[in-house]
Amino acid sequence: MLKRILTVLSICVFMASSAIAGEQASEEQLKGKCMICHKRESPGLYNQWSESAHGKRNVTCYSCHQAQPGEPDAFMHEGLLIATLVTPKDCGRCHEKQRDQVAKSHHAKAGRILESLDNYLAGVMAGGPAAVNGCENCHGTKVKIDPASPNKLARGTWPNSGIGRINPDGSEGSCNACHSRHSFSKDQARRPENCGKCHLGPDHPQKEVYEESKHGIAYRAAKDNGEMNMGKDKWVAGVDYFRAPTCATCHMGATQNQESTHDVGTRLSWNLRPPVSKPQENGKEKRERMMDVCQACHGKTFVKGFYYQFDGLVNLYDEKFGKPAQEIMEILKKNKLLGKGAQFTNEVEWIYWELWHHEGRRARHGASMMGPDYTWWHGMYEVGKHFYMKFIPAVRQLSDKEANAYIDRLLASGWHKWFRNASPQETLEALKSGALAESYQPLYFPPWERGTKHSNWYGK
Numbered sequence: 001m002l003k004r005i006l007t008v009l010s011i012c013v014f015m016a017s018s019a020i021a022g023e024q025a026s027e028e029q030l031k032g033k034c035m036i037c038h039k040r041e042s043p044g045l046y047n048q049w050s051e052s053a054h055g056k057r058n059v060t061c062y063s064c065h066q067a068q069p070g071e072p073d074a075f076m077h078e079g080l081l082i083a084t085l086v087t088p089k090d091c092g093r094c095h096e097k098q099r100d101q102v103a104k105s106h107h108a109k110a111g112r113i114l115e116s117l118d119n120y121l122a123g124v125m126a127g128g129p130a131a132v133n134g135c136e137n138c139h140g141t142k143v144k145i146d147p148a149s150p151n152k153l154a155r156g157t158w159p160n161s162g163i164g165r166i167n168p169d170g171s172e173g174s175c176n177a178c179h180s181r182h183s184f185s186k187d188q189a190r191r192p193e194n195c196g197k198c199h200l201g202p203d204h205p206q207k208e209v210y211e212e213s214k215h216g217i218a219y220r221a222a223k224d225n226g227e228m229n230m231g232k233d234k235w236v237a238g239v240d241y242f243r244a245p246t247c248a249t250c251h252m253g254a255t256q257n258q259e260s261t262h263d264v265g266t267r268l269s270w271n272l273r274p275p276v277s278k279p280q281e282n283g284k285e286k287r288e289r290m291m292d293v294c295q296a297c298h299g300k301t302f303v304k305g306f307y308y309q310f311d312g313l314v315n316l317y318d319e320k321f322g323k324p325a326q327e328i329m330e331i332l333k334k335n336k337l338l339g340k341g342a343q344f345t346n347e348v349e350w351i352y353w354e355l356w357h358h359e360g361r362r363a364r365h366g367a368s369m370m371g372p373d374y375t376w377w378h379g380m381y382e383v384g385k386h387f388y389m390k391f392i393p394a395v396r397q398l399s400d401k402e403a404n405a406y407i408d409r410l411l412a413s414g415w416h417k418w419f420r421n422a423s424p425q426e427t428l429e430a431l432k433s434g435a436l437a438e439s440y441q442p443l444y445f446p447p448w449e450r451g452t453k454h455s456n457w458y459g460k
């Protein structure tokens with residue numbers, strides 16, 4: 001009797017387990033079919049994947065594209081629930097550290113620009129499709145769900161791989177902004193061309209600045225000679241490669257003293273984006289991290305000398321042009337002289353915008369990364385020319401008493417005197433004797449001293 005019960009039981013167990021095995025086999029098979037079918041349907045995509053670190057380590061299509069019931073972008077595809085989007089949250093299942101560092105970075109927040117002045121320009125002055133095809137392809141869009149779309153994604157918002165994309169699962173960013181699919185390689189991400197998709201052009205020409213710098217020059221030679229070891233797992237500056245730094249070296253890469261990071265802001269002491277530069281929180285510490293990178297290849301005194309010169313330029317732009325222009329604009333706004341309310345309907349606003357957002361940034365970005373042509377010809381030269389010859393005349397045209405008095409005071413002050421209030425001989429004397437150069441000496445101070453012993457000189 002017992003024997004019979006046992007036999008029946010074991011048959012049941014056998015049947016149950018084989019049923020499970022059967023189910024599993026079919027799901028495994030379905031997962032395997034992704035590769036088989038896509039090898040035929042989209043061979044390029046398949047080959048990118050199969051040659052990649054993921055392909056080699058059996059991280060399959062389904063490992064990344066799997067979805068859970070209830071996810072807004074999930075859909076049935078060849079028997080399994082998948083999603084087309086693979087967000088930082090999805091990658092983070094296996095790459096937790098990178099996910100967390102990206103989430104903390106400014107990159108992840110780059111999609112929050114809808115309220116900005118720049119966005120007003122694209123959305124109002126140009127028009128909707130300009131923002132979709134322009135801004136949002138660098139900054140990231142807010143991906144919207146469209147139940148009628150085959151992959152549930154609204155086609156006005158996807159494809160998109162902007163750096164701060166706002167995803168339906170609440171995560172921010174897209175890892176494939178830097179790790180192009182389906183290779184997802186660190187080799188590619190370490191190259192300056194990679195950052196150059198976004199960091200270029202009239203308002204933030206980091207790529208061009210880098211290319212003209214000694215670093216960019218050394219990089220091109222080293223790359224051609226295969227000396228950058230871009231694909232190496234361990235990539236410590238000064239040790240695994242030493243001919244030249246790339247963007248990734250300085251802003252993300254490992255040294256003998258620090259690990260690599262996916263938070264690109266951890267080594268910056270200034271924020272050079274606004275009309276007047278802003279010191280970063282804990283800027284001193286952050287600068288020390290960057291100096292540690294430089295010291296993989298340079299001496300400490302050299303690096304300190306670089307920062308001394310760089311700070312001088314940032315403070316020069318801010319104190320001589322950035323702050324006065326900003327204060328003049330505030331007077332105009334207060335006295336309601338900028339048209340009937342809509343932004344960018346007045347010439348002064350356009351001139352001012354380009355003064356800080358294009359020319360002023362170019363000067364500062366040039367100095368931060370050793371590009372003298374951007375610091376001067378595309379930078380301070382244009383700032384000066386447009387400040388004196390366009391901005392001030394355009395403000396004068398508005399005949400505002402307060403603004404005019406401000407300008408009169410400004411042009412009578414030390415640094416601006418040469419323009420109207422000093423005789424050419426007087427100015428030449430000051431230049432020759434070194435008195436003029438001497439007057440700029442107080443500008444060489446680091447961001448953490450701003451607002452302490454240093455303040456505005458103009459007007460004095």
Ligand code: HEC
Nearest residue numbers: 030031033034037038041061062065078080082083084151
């Ligand atoms: C029998 C062939 C076949 C199989 C099996 C298959 N796919 Fe596809 N898949 C396709 C085709 C064809 C398309 C393109 C559909 C279209 O857009 O016309 C596609 C589209 C996709 C898309 C893009 C959807 C979009 O338009 O956004 C993803 C992602 C995808 N497949 C992933 C997978 C994954 C993951 C698996 C395994 C679970 C898989 N596929 C299995 C044929 C297949």
Ligand code: HEC
Nearest residue numbers: 035038046049054059060061064084085086087160176181
């Ligand atoms: C490491 C994760 C990962 C793996 C592995 C992976 N994908 Fe993708 N796939 C992505 C990401 C990321 C995107 C871009 C989606 C987005 O915008 O978030 C994508 C997009 C796609 C798309 C739509 C984009 C296009 O170019 O048409 C298809 C189709 C697709 N994957 C198919 C596959 C197939 C088939 C495989 C296996 C051979 C695969 N994926 C493996 C992460 C992955």
Ligand code: HEC
Nearest residue numbers: 053057059063064086090091093094175179184185186187
């Ligand atoms: C299921 C786990 C898993 C998921 C999901 C996953 N990865 Fe990976 N990833 C791996 C493994 C395993 C490796 C190989 C690690 C190694 O070689 O040490 C790897 C390696 C990498 C590398 C290094 C490649 C190289 O050149 O050596 C990058 C970059 C990367 N993954 C990015 C991503 C991104 C971006 C996503 C999301 C779109 C993602 N991964 C999703 C498991 C995963």
Ligand code: HEC
Nearest residue numbers: 113116118119121122134135138139197198199204273274
């Ligand atoms: C080519 C890629 C690209 C395009 C197109 C682009 N941006 Fe940017 N934007 C950037 C980069 C890169 C930065 C950061 C520059 C830096 O740090 O020096 C930036 C900075 C900004 C900032 C400053 C953010 C801050 O933290 O201070 C705003 C706001 C902004 N962009 C909005 C826009 C809007 C709106 C548009 C469209 C009208 C646009 N951008 C078009 C790449 C782009």
Ligand code: HEC
Nearest residue numbers: 088091095098099102175178186189190235248253254260
């Ligand atoms: C701004 C560009 C950028 C973005 C965005 C980015 N990465 Fe990376 N990633 C890199 C660079 C550069 C490296 C090489 C770092 C090094 O070794 O110096 C790298 C390396 C990696 C590696 C190899 C291991 C390591 O840390 O060196 C993994 C894994 C990885 N990234 C995953 C991710 C994931 C996941 C995301 C999204 C959450 C992501 N990355 C977003 C640029 C980026």
Ligand code: HEC
Nearest residue numbers: 195199206207210245246247250268269270271272273368
């Ligand atoms: C030799 C090291 C080095 C290299 C190479 C380098 N940078 Fe920088 N970068 C710096 C320094 C130094 C600063 C200023 C740091 C500070 O604020 O203290 C900076 C600042 C920046 C900023 C902040 C600008 C702002 O508006 O505040 C961005 C963005 C940037 N770099 C992007 C890049 C990109 C993209 C590349 C490659 C094309 C690159 N960097 C190459 C060292 C480097």
Ligand code: HEC
Nearest residue numbers: 106109110138139162163177194195198247248251264265
């Ligand atoms: C897809 C576009 C895109 C790519 C690719 C990209 N960035 Fe950025 N980056 C941005 C935008 C946009 C911002 C400004 C974000 C903001 O302030 O809102 C930014 C900001 C930065 C900053 C300033 C961060 C801070 O905290 O102030 C640094 C440094 C930087 N990026 C370096 C890099 C490097 C290095 C790479 C390549 C490894 C890279 N970026 C690739 C778009 C991009």
Ligand code: HEC
Nearest residue numbers: 214215218237238242243244245290293294296297306370
């Ligand atoms: C991987 C090595 C490496 C790293 C890291 C590095 N540099 Fe350089 N740097 C070089 C090389 C090589 C040159 C070209 C040498 C020459 O001018 O003869 C150079 C040149 C320079 C120059 C121009 C010198 C001149 O005489 O014209 C400056 C300034 C500079 N680096 C500053 C920095 C700063 C600041 C950092 C860190 C933010 C840094 N470098 C990081 C390798 C590096």
